[in-house]
Amino acid sequence: MDFSYPADVEAFRTEVQEFLTEHVTDAVLEEVDTGTVHSDDLHKAMAAKGWLSGAVPTELGGGGMSPLKMSVLIEELQLFRAPIDAMGVAIGMASIILELGNDFLKGEVVPRLLSGDALGAFGYSEPESGSDVAAAQTKAVRDGDEWVINGQKMWTTMAHVADYVILLTRTNPDVPKHKGLTFFIVPLDSPGIEIQPVWTMGYERSNATFYDEVRLDDKWRLGDVDGGWNVMKTALKFERGIAGGQFYSPPLIDATIDWATDAPAPDGGAMIDDPGLRESLVRAMIDVEVCRCFAQKTAYLADTGAPFGVEGSMTKLFASETFKKHSHWFMDAMGPDGLVKRVEGDGPHVAFVEETFRHAPVTTIYGGTSEINRNMVAEAHLGLPRARR
Amino acid sequence: MRLEMTDDEIAVQEVFAGFFADQCPPDAVREAADLGHSPDLWKRLAEMGAPGMAVAVEHGGGGATLSDLAVVAAEAGRRLAPVPLIEHAVAVRGLIATDPGHDAVADLVAGDRIATLALRAAIEGEARLVPGGAVADVVLGLADGALVVGGDAAPGAAQANTGDLALANRTLGDGQTLAAAGETEWRRMVSEWQALTAVGLTGLAQEALSLGTTYAMEREQFGVPVGSFQAVQHGFANVATSLEGAVFLAHKAVWALDSGNADADRLAAMAFLFAGETAQACAAASLQYHGGYGYAEEYDIQLYYRQAKARTLVLGPPSAEYRRLADVVLAPDSTEGAAA
Ligand SMILES: Cc1cc2nc3c(=O)[nH]c(=O)nc-3n(C[C@H](O)[C@H](O)[C@H](O)COP(=O)(O)OP(=O)(O)OC[C@H]3O[C@@H](n4cnc5c(N)ncnc54)[C@H](O)[C@@H]3O)c2cc1C
Numbered sequence: 001m002d003f004s005y006p007a008d009v010e011a012f013r014t015e016v017q018e019f020l021t022e023h024v025t026d027a028v029l030e031e032v033d034t035g036t037v038h039s040d041d042l043h044k045a046m047a048a049k050g051w052l053s054g055a056v057p058t059e060l061g062g063g064g065m066s067p068l069k070m071s072v073l074i075e076e077l078q079l080f081r082a083p084i085d086a087m088g089v090a091i092g093m094a095s096i097i098l099e100l101g102n103d104f105l106k107g108e109v110v111p112r113l114l115s116g117d118a119l120g121a122f123g124y125s126e127p128e129s130g131s132d133v134a135a136a137q138t139k140a141v142r143d144g145d146e147w148v149i150n151g152q153k154m155w156t157t158m159a160h161v162a163d164y165v166i167l168l169t170r171t172n173p174d175v176p177k178h179k180g181l182t183f184f185i186v187p188l189d190s191p192g193i194e195i196q197p198v199w200t201m202g203y204e205r206s207n208a209t210f211y212d213e214v215r216l217d218d219k220w221r222l223g224d225v226d227g228g229w230n231v232m233k234t235a236l237k238f239e240r241g242i243a244g245g246q247f248y249s250p251p252l253i254d255a256t257i258d259w260a261t262d263a264p265a266p267d268g269g270a271m272i273d274d275p276g277l278r279e280s281l282v283r284a285m286i287d288v289e290v291c292r293c294f295a296q297k298t299a300y301l302a303d304t305g306a307p308f309g310v311e312g313s314m315t316k317l318f319a320s321e322t323f324k325k326h327s328h329w330f331m332d333a334m335g336p337d338g339l340v341k342r343v344e345g346d347g348p349h350v351a352f353v354e355e356t357f358r359h360a361p362v363t364t365i366y367g368g369t370s371e372i373n374r375n376m377v378a379e380a381h382l383g384l385p386r387a388r389r
Numbered sequence: 390m391r392l393e394m395t396d397d398e399i400a401v402q403e404v405f406a407g408f409f410a411d412q413c414p415p416d417a418v419r420e421a422a423d424l425g426h427s428p429d430l431w432k433r434l435a436e437m438g439a440p441g442m443a444v445a446v447e448h449g450g451g452g453a454t455l456s457d458l459a460v461v462a463a464e465a466g467r468r469l470a471p472v473p474l475i476e477h478a479v480a481v482r483g484l485i486a487t488d489p490g491h492d493a494v495a496d497l498v499a500g501d502r503i504a505t506l507a508l509r510a511a512i513e514g515e516a517r518l519v520p521g522g523a524v525a526d527v528v529l530g531l532a533d534g535a536l537v538v539g540g541d542a543a544p545g546a547a548q549a550n551t552g553d554l555a556l557a558n559r560t561l562g563d564g565q566t567l568a569a570a571g572e573t574e575w576r577r578m579v580s581e582w583q584a585l586t587a588v589g590l591t592g593l594a595q596e597a598l599s600l601g602t603t604y605a606m607e608r609e610q611f612g613v614p615v616g617s618f619q620a621v622q623h624g625f626a627n628v629a630t631s632l633e634g635a636v637f638l639a640h641k642a643v644w645a646l647d648s649g650n651a652d653a654d655r656l657a658a659m660a661f662l663f664a665g666e667t668a669q670a671c672a673a674a675s676l677q678y679h680g681g682y683g684y685a686e687e688y689d690i691q692l693y694y695r696q697a698k699a700r701t702l703v704l705g706p707p708s709a710e711y712r713r714l715a716d717v718v719l720a721p722d723s724t725e726g727a728a729a
Contacts, residue, residue, distance in 0.1 A: 001391060001644050002644060003644050004648070068390070278712055282714050286638075293634055296390075296637075300392045311633075314634075317626075317627075318630050375619070382622075383602070384622050387619040
């Protein structure tokens, strides 16, 4: 095997690092304090670089960036703690439309998403359906050339700043659940949409979104009527390819080292010399090295056109579970110091471990819970039968 | 970048997978338990050229890379082969690197004599519980900062141990000095051992896991295979995921050593520690999902459970290795992050 990166990818990494050094300023990191994990300046600057359109094939108007470069970009973004949620949605939504959408959506929505002028949001989850995403109940009923949408979505993150939501609806309640779903791209300024904030333990804002007699022309439909599950599979494919999340832990490790370097140990010296902490730092670094291998392998498979679904599940499972574990280790190492929150006027680097501790639990939940990923690994990797569920 | 085996490696894998499956069934492992070594298996491996395969052609070896040897190590690990193949290979490479004219070289490359490496520095001239020590004619190790080669006659008896390995104490005090300040050369050998052992442990873990999932699909309780219970599946999924990561990391470490990468030593230690933990976790999960039979001598999973532990601990307590690695990646007075 040969783990070295091609010269053009290494050069690209350097370019990304230079760009991020310039653009991921403390001001950008502080923008996230509003709870919206997004910086418009950074997002637009990345779009101008062609990096939002990067993942999209050239013939579809994209940058044709290789999955390997894409993975390097996402790795560096995470190492720099850059807010990347909006990027993930933009790329995911654009890719799905380009693969399955009509000419109107390709012409109207995709260029706006990829230039950073418009933002998207994912509208899959509902109050009564999360992991069982195919159980969605939000109704879409045809009325001539139009559709009328009624229902409620939960966890529509970014909806309050976004222009479009990719909405999973039920168009046929009388068939098995996977067979009666249809997707729409819904402009969020459509009459009848209400957005309410949902605040989280990790300070991130998500939303509950309500759809009351929202009328949409049929041109906003994405994919076939009752063909929504097919769209969902495509969506998941792109999500796994670009979701990132493999490099949650390095900023936490760095913050812990920063703290430990100055923090006095109870018996003299600095905490960085504490043998127990040193061991857990090294263990965490090994987990990161494993994540790096997973990320590289997944990108490599995507690059060679091979399927990478199971690797994607393993990567998400391993990276998020180890991250959550690390967040406990390093909070514990800090003792009461770890509990102290950042107050107004503190820079974005203060109390990073505390904030990470609050954030970590969601990473094993959203984007496919650990349990759902374990199901995937058991079935697709180990060949075990579908468990009762 | 190429994250798959080359055609040559696949060919080597096929040959050795077949070889170990034929020559080293679980019965052979059990028969070799007292000495921790099968002279017969070693002889056949020597006929295949394995002991010297990763030695340069000019020294009579096969001129293969560590990556090639790693393919063999994985298959040996899969079958718990009771032979000190990895210890021998790294010791011979180390001997040739420091004393290419040593009079044992030809015999060692041919596998007519066996070499090993003391993984922990000798204390007062004595290297304790050396892997392969019960059968090695030549022992390399670190004594008072010097790389020395000792040996003479193999003791021919192992200290009975958890993993049925050929462990024995060996004297290095009266050995010949290869390098007066030999820490770097010794460390290089230990790194090669760690990376190759990491690969071997992933082979062991893959087989342990496969024993477990196969059993779980055969064993029925409550009218269904126990492998259809989600609690069981999730236990397997956790360790299978770590194992996939351990395989990549082990191969990355071997690649780093082969290509002279500056991170090679660090990666080798990381790969070894992670593979050791993961192999133990895989064997433990598989044993658990065998139920009571997993605890029975007759079933093979208990061999994997014991060996995963033993093959990891021969280097020393893992926490000591984590802390040594901490000194490599975190300078004690470090003022900045070293995570990336
Ligand atoms: C901060 C945040 C942001 C989010 N952003 C978005 C977004 O932008 N768009 C969007 O559509 N969604 C979003 N989500 C929703 C997210 O995808 C869901 O929370 C997730 O899929 C889990 O669904 P759930 O919360 O309904 O939990 P449930 O599905 O009700 O699960 C509850 C528990 O049961 C377990 N479980 C469920 N099914 C199984 C099974 N078959 N086997 C074993 N265990 C099972 C789960 O793993 C979990 O532990 C967000 C969530 C959060 C918290």
